Amino acid sequence: MIIGAIACLVYAILVYYIAIAKPPKMIRLVQKKLGKKSTEKAAVVLCYVFGSLALAGAIVLFVFA
Helix, strand or coil: CCCHHHHHHHHHHHHHHHHHHHEEEEHHHHHHHHHHCCCCHHHHHHHHHHHHHHHHHHHHHHHCC
């Protein structure tokens, strides 16, 4: 379980980096996954949501490991 917790933590860090730094290529990739009418703000919010979910998963796995 500790390996899964570390993987979730690394994923959360990467997704938060995308949300905070907003590298254009990565934001365009997220927007492409959302659909044609997505904005940069929607992509950033989505990154924060998935980063938070991954961070919560990492915390749960660290606690129960």
